Every structure is written in structure tokens, then in C-alpha cells.
Amino acid sequence: MTTQGRAVPQKAARPSFGKRYWPLLLLAAPLLWLGVLYLGSLLGLLGYSFYGVDDFTGQVVPQFTLSTFRQLVSTPSNIDVIARTTLMAAAVTLACAVIAFPLALYVARLTDPRKKALWVLLITLPLWASYLVRVYAWRLILAQEGVISWAAAKLHLTGVLDGLLSLPVIGGTSLANSYFGMFLVFVYVWLPYMILPIQAALERVPTSVTQASADLGARPAQTFWRITLPLALPGVAAGSIFTFSLTLGDYIIPGVVGAPGYFIGQMVYTQQGAAGNLPLAAAFSIVPIVIVGLYLAFVRRLGAFDAL
Amino acid sequence: MNAQPSTSLKLSAWLGAAFLHIPLLLIVLYAFTTEDRTYTFPPPGLTLKWFGVAFARTDMWEALWLSVRVALGATALALVLGGLAAAGMARSQFRGKSAVNLLLVLPIALPGIVTGLALLVSLRRAGLDAGTLTIIIGHATFCIVTVYNNVVARLRRLSPSQLEASADLGARPLQTFRYVLLPHLATALLAGGLLAFALSFDEVIVTTFTAGSQQTLPIWLYGELFKPRQRPVTNVVALLVMVVTLLPILLAQRLTQGTDAMNGAGKSS
Amino acid sequence: MASPPSAPDLQPQTGPPAVAPAVALDNLTCVFGKVRAVDGVTLNIAQGEFYSLLGPSGSGKTTCLRVIGGFEAASSGSVRLFGQDAARLAAYDRPVNTVFQDYALFPHMSVLDNVAYALTVRGVGKAERLKKAGAMLELVKLGELGSRRPAQLSGGQRQRVALARALVNAPKLLLLDEPLGALDLKLREAMQTELRAIQQTLGITFVYVTHDQGEAMSMSDRVAVFRAGKIEQEGSPRELYGHPRTAFVADFVGGANVLGAVLVGQSSGTYALRPEQISLTPDPGAPMRGRVTGLHYLGATTRVEVQVGGQTVHASVPSGDVLHLKINDQTALNWNPADLRRLEDA
Numbered sequence: 050m051t052t053q054g055r056a057v058p059q060k061a062a063r064p065s066f067g068k069r070y071w072p073l074l075l076l077a078a079p080l081l082w083l084g085v086l087y088l089g090s091l092l093g094l095l096g097y098s099f100y101g102v103d104d105f106t107g108q109v110v111p112q113f114t115l116s117t118f119r120q121l122v123s124t125p126s127n128i129d130v131i132a133r134t135t136l137m138a139a140a141v142t143l144a145c146a147v148i149a150f151p152l153a154l155y156v157a158r159l160t161d162p163r164k165k166a167l168w169v170l171l172i173t174l175p176l177w178a179s180y181l182v183r184v185y186a187w188r189l190i191l192a193q194e195g196v197i198s199w200a201a202a203k204l205h206l207t208g209v210l211d212g213l214l215s216l217p218v219i220g221g222t223s224l225a226n227s228y229f230g231m232f233l234v235f236v237y238v239w240l241p242y243m244i245l246p247i248q249a250a251l252e253r254v255p256t257s258v259t260q261a262s263a264d265l266g267a268r269p270a271q272t273f274w275r276i277t278l279p280l281a282l283p284g285v286a287a288g289s290i291f292t293f294s295l296t297l298g299d300y301i302i303p304g305v306v307g308a309p310g311y312f313i314g315q316m317v318y319t320q321q322g323a324a325g326n327l328p329l330a331a332a333f334s335i336v337p338i339v340i341v342g343l344y345l346a347f348v349r350r351l352g353a354f355d356a357l
Numbered sequence: 358m359n360a361q362p363s364t365s366l367k368l369s370a371w372l373g374a375a376f377l378h379i380p381l382l383l384i385v386l387y388a389f390t391t392e393d394r395t396y397t398f399p400p401p402g403l404t405l406k407w408f409g410v411a412f413a414r415t416d417m418w419e420a421l422w423l424s425v426r427v428a429l430g431a432t433a434l435a436l437v438l439g440g441l442a443a444a445g446m447a448r449s450q451f452r453g454k455s456a457v458n459l460l461l462v463l464p465i466a467l468p469g470i471v472t473g474l475a476l477l478v479s480l481r482r483a484g485l486d487a488g489t490l491t492i493i494i495g496h497a498t499f500c501i502v503t504v505y506n507n508v509v510a511r512l513r514r515l516s517p518s519q520l521e522a523s524a525d526l527g528a529r530p531l532q533t534f535r536y537v538l539l540p541h542l543a544t545a546l547l548a549g550g551l552l553a554f555a556l557s558f559d560e561v562i563v564t565t566f567t568a569g570s571q572q573t574l575p576i577w578l579y580g581e582l583f584k585p586r587q588r589p590v591t592n593v594v595a596l597l598v599m600v601v602t603l604l605p606i607l608l609a610q611r612l613t614q615g616t617d618a619m620n621g622a623g624k625s626s
Numbered sequence: 627m628a629s630p631p632s633a634p635d636l637q638p639q640t641g642p643p644a645v646a647p648a649v650a651l652d653n654l655t656c657v658f659g660k661v662r663a664v665d666g667v668t669l670n671i672a673q674g675e676f677y678s679l680l681g682p683s684g685s686g687k688t689t690c691l692r693v694i695g696g697f698e699a700a701s702s703g704s705v706r707l708f709g710q711d712a713a714r715l716a717a718y719d720r721p722v723n724t725v726f727q728d729y730a731l732f733p734h735m736s737v738l739d740n741v742a743y744a745l746t747v748r749g750v751g752k753a754e755r756l757k758k759a760g761a762m763l764e765l766v767k768l769g770e771l772g773s774r775r776p777a778q779l780s781g782g783q784r785q786r787v788a789l790a791r792a793l794v795n796a797p798k799l800l801l802l803d804e805p806l807g808a809l810d811l812k813l814r815e816a817m818q819t820e821l822r823a824i825q826q827t828l829g830i831t832f833v834y835v836t837h838d839q840g841e842a843m844s845m846s847d848r849v850a851v852f853r854a855g856k857i858e859q860e861g862s863p864r865e866l867y868g869h870p871r872t873a874f875v876a877d878f879v880g881g882a883n884v885l886g887a888v889l890v891g892q893s894s895g896t897y898a899l900r901p902e903q904i905s906l907t908p909d910p911g912a913p914m915r916g917r918v919t920g921l922h923y924l925g926a927t928t929r930v931e932v933q934v935g936g937q938t939v940h941a942s943v944p945s946g947d948v949l950h951l952k953i954n955d956q957t958a959l960n961w962n963p964a965d966l967r968r969l970e971d972a
Binding site for chain 1: 363366367369370373377378380381383384387395396397398399437438439441442444446449451457460463464466467469470471472474475476478479480482494497505555559561565566575579582591595598599602603606610
């Protein structure tokens with residue numbers, strides 16, 4: 050049978066520039082890695098949290114049970130750990146927002162692009178200067194014979210410092226052994242994560258909007274509270290996702306500075322290692338994910354995802 | 358934003374910058390202190406001798422060498438996987454694209470303990486002994502996104518007519534890749550690779566789960582933090598680690614200057 | 627093998643013409659999702675012709691060009707280039723080159739390397755390709771600028787580099803996608819003249835996409851007017867201008883008045899009348915009178931808007947003839963009934 054050279058309607062023989070199957074072909078390897086290896090591992094971890102441990106042998110019993118989660122929520126000390134970590138994360142987030150805002154506002158208002166680039170570098174650089182080293186730096190600062198004690202003595206504020214340390218809960222024998230000291234380290238380490246999204250959100254506020262506010266008779270303070278701050282709120286929310294979830298999952302900082310009370314990250318580490326209770330470690334590692342999930346649902350309403 | 362920043366705003370910005378940078382300067386200072394038992398400030402005197410002591414530690418060099426090998430391996434894997442992911446995602450539209458996006462950032466969005474523990478469990482299940490390979494696998498997982506972010510941003514700035522023009526002028530797909538696409542992506546790949554290197558070189562948390570008894574430099578340093586006798590050595594190595602992570606970052610910053618913002622998706626713990 | 631009984635009768639085959647057309651589209655259709663960007667376009671472009679695809683944005687003209695260039699696949703219908711079925715030919719295998727709307731110059735290569743690119747990828751030796759590329763740069767009067775980067779050139783210079791780059795491999799067919807769109811008016815007019823000259827010198831086929839009817843009219847041998855994915859009318863500039871078949875073409879090409887039968891004293895139909903075919907000289911026997919609602923002085927001519935029976939009629943008259951006219955004046959409108967063109971659509 051021939052078609053005698055007559056034009057027959059035909060399907061697109063060759064999709065132009067790989068609009069169809071190219072992407073999936075390219076994505077095959079990364080998806081295999083992240084989708085199978087990584088996501089599979091996460092699901093495996095989730096599965097472990099539904100296993101139990103034999104009380105006698107200490108061996109993992111690979112059978113579905115809710116006993117590990119029951120143990121997690123029925124032990125008062127575990128609840129303390131979760132509450133302590135969540136409170137710290139909330140306090141750190143709040144402090145970061147307060148400190149970051151003026152800095153972000155200042156950088157956003159710079160008009161000279163070179164100056165602005167320099168400031169952005171100034172904010173980003175500490176982020177990259179080795180997390181562990183930055184934590185270590187605070188051991189130098191918070192030590193009894195360290196920078197803060199020295200500065201307090203020079204400024205005749207030693208009394209204030211001692212007063213702070215004698216406070217219940219946040220105080221301690223020295224700054225390096227107090228929750229307040231730990232709080233300072235957390236704020237320091239995560240601060241850039243708060244500054245950058247706020248600055249990005251502020252950059253997106255057109256100059257004309259604040260000018261219009263002034264033109265309509267608002268004083269600078271009124272413009273700030275009624276225009277600038279509401280428009281920057283998604284940036285604050287985006288930054289808070291970082292500070293909040295990073296604090297929840299950290300286990301290095303509570304180990305290096307601070308009071309002896311455990312944090313979630315430390316529980317995970319200890320349970321899988323020294324205690325050898327992998328199911329409980331897995332269950333504990335689910336906790337920050339759940340809390341962050343709840344938090345995400347909350348900040349989503351503030352438009353945080355548009356500002357990421 | 359309008360108007361010139363007010364003085365108080367300027368002051369609080371400078372205070373914030375000082376807060377961010379004074380600890381880094383102290384690391385530099387303490388590497389030279391003559392005091393070897395406490396963290397006395399100001400240092401009673403300055404000396405270079407601790408550098409010699411630190412450099413004489415063979416375990417430090419072993420840890421450094423392991424860190425470099427791991428970072429190189431993780432960077433190579435991240436370049437391939439992140440580059441492929443960027444090419445697949447840049448201009449395509451398909452169902453589930455946002456899910457793939459989420460998957461790419463998940464390793465840095467989730468706390469490091471979760472990633473570390475999850476990998477530990479499944480690597481153990483797969484019968485893989487903890488060692489250099491498992492550390493590289495863990496690091497590559499969270500390095501993919503830094504390469505991806507840099508390359509995808511660059512690809513989005515590539516006008517599709519560039520590739521069409523190349524094909525139109527007779528270039529086969531491989532030639533278009535070599536003459537047009539690769540030169541366009543070169544600095545983005547380099548910047549992404551440098552960031553991945555720094556990210557891997559610096560990582561502690563995932564590493565503690567995947568390293569077994571091996572010690573990368575940060576793990577080694579973490580162990581030293583709890584040994585009061587080794588303080589001077591710790592100080593010197595802290596400075597060293599800081600410099601080695603910062604150099605690639607500054608280089609990456611230069612490479613992407615004026616093109617796109619450095620897409621250093623943050624580090625997580 | 628016997629044909630199935632239901633097979634449709636095939637048309638008696640006509641022998642191929644002595645010279646195959648440069649481009650032959652047969653019932654070409656391109657569907658993107660739910661949009662029929664090109665909807666059954668059939669056209670033949672002769673070799674050596676300067677052919678324009680004219681239409682407003684979104685009318686399918688650029689998609690047509692991209693199908694010819696090999697950047698877009700047809701959903702149905704056929705594309706033949708110089709008598710050869712091109713459906714399975716990749717862009718890099720077609721004897722066709724393109725001047726892109728955004729020029730698509732490679733920013734990391736010098737101007738000379740840009741122009742030599744088509745030769746580079748074909749493995750032409752360095753000495754020869756630089757010689758050819760240099761000559762091509764001379765043709766577009768940019769011989770001095772070979773070592774510059776595209777970013778260091780002006781818009782007009784980039785346009786010329788894009789042209790030289792597309793011509794270096796001596797294509798038999800050149801596609802131009804609104805190549806002058808980004809240039810200012812004076813430069814655009816100069817380039818129109820130059821493009822036409824280059825096309826005639828080289829004797830190759832140009833397919834030119836534009837939304838500017840003046841541009842299409844001044845350069846083309848033939849023009850296809852696109853509307854909503856279909857060809858509304860095809861013909862020489864003279865035919866399109868003098869004998870528009872539809873209200874759309876009448877309006878889009880030269881901005882004719884589209885007038886109802888009653889208004890122009892006819893029994894039925896719709897008619898096109900060019901503004902310059904209307905005069906406003908006072909005449910008691912004029913077929914139509916109206917009120918002046920707008921006067922736009924354009925130098926030699928003045929464009930007058932006249933309200934007639936609820937419709938605005940445009941007249942383009944010598945400025946000297948209407949010195950006395952003011953807004954709201956009553957005026958007569960005259961024309962030669964032979965200039966009325968009856969349109970085919972309602």
C-alpha cells in the first residue's frame with residue numbers, strides 16, 4: 050500500500066528541543082539518589098520509630114508497635130526535653146527577628162550597589178565561616194576569664210552580669226554554663242538566616258510605596274508601622290523557619306555551652322549511640338519534623354513561602 | 358526604599374555587623390595567644406609557636422586529608438547530580454515538579470540529625486561499613502542543592518533562542534552543549550562546586566552519623582573541644598578550618614559577581 | 627496488497643513543478659495545549675522570493691516560522707523545503723538559517739567567532755572560516771568590529787551581526803523573526819532598504835515575520851496576512867492594499883474605513899474605502915455629510931475624523947484643503963464609487 054506522496058496528517062515525529070521526555074531523562078539520576086536513597090532512608094527511619102526494643106536483650110524487635118511513641122510521650126523527662134528545646138527555639142527566633150530587622154532595613158535602604166554588595170557579603174560571610182568554629186568562638190567569649198567578663202569589669206557592670214547569672218532557670222555558675230549563654234550562641238549562629246530573607250522582602254517594597262505614604266501625610270514612624278513592617282512580615286516569617294527549625298535540630302551547641310539539661314538533638318544522638326535504642330532515637334528525630342510542620346502551617350499564613 | 362538611613366538605624370546596623378564578626382576576629386587572635394590553659398582575655402602575649410605544635414600532630418593531618426578527599430568526592434557527585442537536576446528542571450513543566458523541588462531542598466531543610474540518622478540506618482541495613490564512602494554519600498546528598506541552585510539560576514537567564522540559534526547554524530546537540538551551554542554555565546558550576554566543597558568540608562552533624570570511627574577535620578576538632586590540655590592546638594586548627602572554608606566562598610562570590618546573587622543555600626545542622 | 631475498501635480515492639497526482647518551492651506548507655496545524663496557534667495554513671513560497679508573514683501578535687506567524695526553522699513540530703500537516711519533506715529534519719540538518727528577534731548572539735564569543743560559528747561546527751578550517759566570516763562582516767559593514775564582544779555593540783550593530791552570522795553558510799532560505807523590532811524608526815527604515823538589497827544581491831529566499839504592515843509592504847514580493855492562526859489573505863502588497871478581501875485585512879493593511887452598504891449608497895454588503903480616497907471639498911451633491919470630531923495635523927496631510935450616522939470615518943486630505951475646518955463643523959464627504967471595494971465577510 051502506498052500513500053503516493055500525499056501529505057498525510059502526522060503526529061509530531063520529533064518533539065522540538067526536548068520538551069517532552071528530556072527533563073525526566075535528565076532527572077533520572079538525581080531522582081534516584083534523592084528519591085530512593087534519601088527519601089527511602091527517611092521512610093526507613095520513620096519505620097524504625099514504630100519498632101520496639103526487647104527489654105532483656107536490648108535488641109530491636111522489628112514488629113509494629115506504638116510502645117516507643119508511648120514511651121516518648123509518657124516519660125516526663127522526655128516531655129521536658131521537648132518543651133525546653135521548643136522554648137529555646139521560640140526565644141532564639143524572637144531575638145533574631147528583633148536584632149535582624151534594623152540591619153536588614155539598613156542594607157535594604159542602601160542605594161549604592163557596591164556598598165550594598167559589601168554589606169550582603171558582611172552578613173553572609175559568618176554563615177560560611179565554619180559552624181563549629183563559630184560555636185567554639187563563644188567558648189572563648191563566654192568563659193569566666195573571657196571577653197564578656199573582661200568587658201563587664203572594664204565597664205563596671207560585673208554586678209549586672211552576676212545578677213543575670215543568679216537568675217533562676219536562665220542563670221548558672223558562669224555564662225558558659227547557663228541557658229542564657231546557650232541562647233546567645235544560638236542567636237549568633239542563626240542570625241544571618243534571619244537577616245537575609247527580611248532584607249530580600251524589604252528590597253521588594255517599591256520606593257514609591259513609602260514615598261506615597263509620606264506624601265499622604267504619614268510620619269516616618271507611622272510609615273514604618275503601617276507600611277514597611279507589614280510588607281516585611283513574610284520575610285520575618287521565612288527567616289523564622291530557619292532559626293526555629295535549626296535550633297530544634299541542633300545538638301552541637303547544647304553540648305558545647307550551656308546548662309546540663311538535654312535537648313532533642315542530644316537525645317537522638319545519645320539514644321542511637323550510647324543507649325543503643327535506635328527506635329527511640331528515630332521517634333525523637335520525628336519530633337522536630339512534627340513541630341516544624343506545625344510551625345510551617347502557621348507561618349504559611351504570613352506568606353513566608355513567597356519570601357523564601 | 359526612600360531617604361537616607363537615620364543615624365540610629367546606621368548605628369544598630371554597625372552593632373549587628375560587629376556582633377557577627379567579633380567572634381571571628383577572636384578566633385584569629387586566640388590562635389596566637391601565649392596562654393595555654395585558660396581563655397584569658399586579653400591574651401597575655403602573642404606567639405607563633407602553637408602553629409608548629411599543631412602542624413606536628415599527625416592525626417590532624419590525617420583528618421585534614423580525609424576532609425579534603427571527602428569534600429572532593431562529594432563535590433564531584435554534587436556537580437553531576439545537581440547539574441543534571443538543574444538541566445531537567447530549568448524550563449520544564451511537568452506534574453510533580455514542586456515535589457521534586459521540595460525533594461532537592463529537603464536534605465538542608467530537615468535537621469541534620471534526621472538526615473544523619475536516616476542515612477546511618479539505611480547504610481547499615483545495606484551492609485555498607487561506615488567509612489570514607491559513606492561520608493561522601495551523606496555529604497553529596499546535601500551538597501546537590503547548592504550546585505542545583507547556582508546552575509538553575511544561570512540556566513533561567515539563558516535565552517532559549519541561544520540554543521536554537523546554535524542548532525539553526527548547524528550545530529549538533531553535543532556541539533551546542535560544548536560551544537554554547539557549557540561556556541554559559543562554567544562559572545555557575547564552579548561557584549556551585551566551591552560552595553559544595555565548603556559545605557562538605559565544614560559539616561559535623563551528618564558526618565558524626567556516617568563516619569564510624571573515621572575523623573574528618575571538624576569531627577577531630579569537635580573531639581578536641583573537650584580536651585582542656587589541647588586548647589592552643591584547638592585554637593590554631595579552628596583558625597585553619599575557618600580559613601579553608603572561607604576561601605572557596607570568597608572565590609565563588611567573585612565568580613558570580615554581577616551575574617546572579619550567590620545562591621548559597623544555607624547550611625543546616 | 628489490496629487497499630481496504632474504505633480507502634478514499636486519491637487525487638490524480640500532478641507532477642512536481644520544474645522548480646520546487648522553497649517552502650511548501652500544507653494544512654499546517656500546531657496545537658499547544660488547548661491553543662491552536664497555527665490552524666490549517668497552506669502556502670507556497672517560490673525560490674528567490676521575499677515573502678512576509680504579517681499579522682498582530684498571537685496570530686500564528688512566528689509559530690509558522692519556527693516550524694519552518696525546525697524549532698517547533700507540527701501537530702498535523704506537512705512542511706516541505708525545496709521539495710523535501712522536512713518533518714523529520716532537525717534544525718541543524720535544514721538548509722535554513724534564522725535571524726532571531728532577540729538576535730541570540732553568543733555573549734561569550736567575539737563578533738567574528740559568532741559569525742564563524744556555523745563554519746566552526748561544520749569543521750571548516752580556521753583560516754578559511756575566518757576569511758569567510760570576515761567577508762560576511764564586510765557585507766554588513768562591520769569589518770572593523772570583529773574582535774568586539776556582542777555586549778559592546780549597539781542594537782543596530784548586533785542586528786547586522788545576527789544577519790551576517792545567519793548568512794555565512796550561504797543558506798538557500800533565510801528566516802527573519804521581527805529582526806528590526808528593537809531598532810528605532812530611522813535605523814529601521816535604513817535596514818529595510820539594506821535587507822531588500824542584500825536579498826536581491828544574494829538571490830536567496832527570505833521569509834520575514836513582522837507585525838508592521840508598512841515594513842511588509844515596502845520589502846515583500848508577497849505577503850500573507852495572518853489572523854488567529856489562519857491566513858486571512860495572501861498576495862502582493864498591491865493586491866492586499868488595492869483589493870482587501872476582508873474587513874480585517876482592509877483595516878490592518880493601510881487602515882481603510884469599513885463602511886456599511888447604506889452609508890455608501892449601495893444595496894448590500896460591506897465596503898472598504900481608503901482614507902486618502904475621500905475628499906472633503908464642499909459639494910452640494912456629495913453623497914454624505916458629517917460632523918468633524920477630530921483633526922490630526924501630520925504635515926503634508928491632515929487626518930480628519932468625521933462622525934457620520936453613528937460611525938467615525940477617517941479621511942486623509944492635503945493639509946491645505948482643510949485650513950478652514952474646525953471641530954464640530956459640518957462637512958461633505960466625496961469619493962469615486964469605483965474606489966469602493968466590496969468585502970467578502972459580513
